[in-house]
Amino acid sequence: MIKDASIEQFLETLASRSPTPGGGSVVAIMGAMGAALVAMVCHLTLGKVHYEAVSEEMEAVLLEVEALRSTLLNFIRADVEAFDAVMAAYSLPKATDEDKVKRSVAIQWALKGATRVPLDCAKASRRVIELSRLVAERGNTNVATDAGVAALTAFAALRSSALNVRVNTGSIKDSDFVRESLLELDRLMAGMDQETHSIYQLVLQKL
Secondary structure (H helix, E strand, O other), X not given: OHHHOOHHHHHHHHOOXXXXXXXHHHHHHHHHHHHHHHHHHHHOOOOOHHHHHHXXXXXXXXXXXXXXXXXXXXXXXXXXXXXXXHHHHHOOOOOOHHHHHHHHHHHHHHHXXXXXXXXXXXXXXXXXXXXXXXXXXXXXXXXXXXXHHHHHHHHHHHHHHHHHHXXXXXXXXXXXXHHHHHHHHHHHHOOHHHHHHHHHHHHHHHO
């Protein structure tokens, strides 16, 4: 499995001619790395003498962000499976009119699946950004930069997810699905560029 490969193995495969893993898997990993950094800040805040007042909050953040990290890691495989489903649909026979109808239906179904994965990844990445602010504000100041990197990494995952949503919706004929997906994407993206910049400035002030 991709998520069980070493970093070097993953990068070798990523750099190869194989279409998977690709950008979608990278997005999931970036989001998971952001979540892992938030978790690290929590761990390095809990039990520290000057941070007893935020221990309960840090424990709650840690619990949530570890669940997000697991979810994002699962998107690595989900992205590959979604891409493979799209390619399989495009490879279906189209010799007869019946074949063409079946192929078209399969393609549309697969494209919807390939849209849902990055949309879900965007949702998880946005939440990682929100949690990174909490740990940047209230966590151990000695690792404030890690909270900042968490926000920047998760923001990269969020924006990259948007690209993958849009490339798939461009070929989907179900206008209601496309509209709802893009509205959801806009909601997830709203204000996150300013928020990430704000977190970055917050961290700078703590250095």
